[in-house]
Amino acid sequence: TQLLEQSPQFLSIQEGENLTVYCNSSSVFSSLQWYRQEPGEGPVLLVTVVTGGEVKKLKRLTFQFGDARKDSSLHITAAQPGDTGLYLCAGVLLGANNLFFGTGTRLTVIP
Amino acid sequence: NAGVMQNPRHLVRRRGQEARLRCSPMKGHSHVYWYRQLPEEGLKFMVYLQKENIIDESGMPKERFSAEFPKEGPSILRIQQVVRGDSAAYFCASSSGQGYGYTFGSGTRLTVV
Numbered sequence: 001t002q003l004l005e006q007s008p009q010f011l012s013i014q015e016g017e018n019l020t021v022y023c024n025s026s027s028v029f030s031s032l033q034w035y036r037q038e039p040g041e042g043p044v045l046l047v048t049v050v051t052g053g054e055v056k057k058l059k060r061l062t063f064q065f066g067d068a069r070k071d072s073s074l075h076i077t078a079a080q081p082g083d084t085g086l087y088l089c090a091g092v093l094l095g096a097n098n099l100f101f102g103t104g105t106r107l108t109v110i111p
Numbered sequence: 112n113a114g115v116m117q118n119p120r121h122l123v124r125r126r127g128q129e130a131r132l133r134c135s136p137m138k139g140h141s142h143v144y145w146y147r148q149l150p151e152e153g154l155k156f157m158v159y160l161q162k163e164n165i166i167d168e169s170g171m172p173k174e175r176f177s178a179e180f181p182k183e184g185p186s187i188l189r190i191q192q193v194v195r196g197d198s199a200a201y202f203c204a205s206s207s208g209q210g211y212g213y214t215f216g217s218g219t220r221l222t223v224v
Contacts, residue, residue, distance in 0.1 A: 033212055042115075042202050042215030043154070088153060097167045098144060099204075099213060101154040 003027060004089055004102035012108040013079055021074045021105045023089035030094050032065055032072045037086040037104075079109045115140075116185075117203050117216035124223050130190040130197070132219045136205030143186045144213065145178060148200045160186060193223045 007022045023032070031050040035043035047056050049065035049072065056063045062075040072089055089102040116135040124130050136143050141161055146154040156170040160180035171178065175193075180186040190197055200220050204213035 035215075040217075042204070042217050043213075045212040045214070048212050090154075098156050098159045098170075100156060101146070104153045 002103055003093075003100045004091060006087075006089060006102040006105045008105060009103065010106050010108075012110065015080060015109055015111050016078055019076050019079055019107070021076075021087055021107070023072045023074075023102050025070050025091065027091075028069050028094055029091035030069075030096075032069070032089060032091040033099065034063055034072070034074055035088045035090060037088060043088055076107075079107075081109045081111050083107060084109050115203055115205050115214050115216035117201075117219050119219060120217065122219055122221050124193050124221065126194055126223055127192050130193050130221055130223075132188040132190075132201050132203075132221070133185045134188070134203030134205075134216060135185040136203075137214050140205035140207050140214070142206045142208060143180050144204045144206075145186075145188050146202045146204065148202060148218075154202060157188070190221075193221070195223050197221060198223045 004023055004025050013019055031048055033048045034046045036046055037043040047058055047063045049056060049063055052067045052069045054065045060077045064073045076083055084107060087105045090099045092099055115137055118133050122130055143160045145157040147157055148154045158171050158178045159167040162180055163182050175191045177189045198221055200218045202215050202218045204215045206213050
């Protein structure tokens with residue numbers, strides 16, 4: 001049983017399209033992070049959200065933390081080929097010490 | 112500081128040998144985490160260490176695996192008597208404290224033949 005479920009698992013879109021990736025759980029998190037991982041490399045932190053309902057923007061990426069702090073979404077506007085990669089959400093459970101990672105969404109943006 | 116340094120990048124071991132994976136955290140980071148990633152899967156937590164202390168090893172297999180973060184030097188993940196199922200990418204991350212974002216190394220890809 002996965003603590004954090006991401007959907008979709010795979011996504012292939014044309015350059016210029018918009019997309020949303022979802023990260024869901026039945027557990028409450030004190031914080032949630034999004035990472036992007038390129039082949040052969042470690043994940044790179046994109047954003048950390050800590051407050052229920054929080055929305056953060058990073059250029060064409062918009063991150064939202066659910067009001068109940070159980071879920072999050074990542075929206076990309078006007079996707080570019082450079083956005084291709086594995087997107088991972090990760091959360092710290094209340095009272096826990098470590099980060100649990102989601103199942104991942106592999107995004108391919110076709111030029 | 113180039114970030115979290117892991118070595119070696121690639122490691123090949125025969126079944127039954129020992130594997131030692133090293134991780135030097137970012138300067139100023141005293142929290143180290145080890146994760147394992149199988150092909151096409153997410154990262155699985157293994158162990159969380161601070162200097163000279165194991166804080167949480169709930170993700171570590173009970174046998175053959177051990178980790179340390181000595182007062183001086185890098186953190187070491189040690190796998191004794193490796194088996195084919197140990198083949199994976201092992202990532203180390205560091206942070207300046209709980210709740211802060213992690214900085215990951217480039218990983219060590221272990222292949223057991």
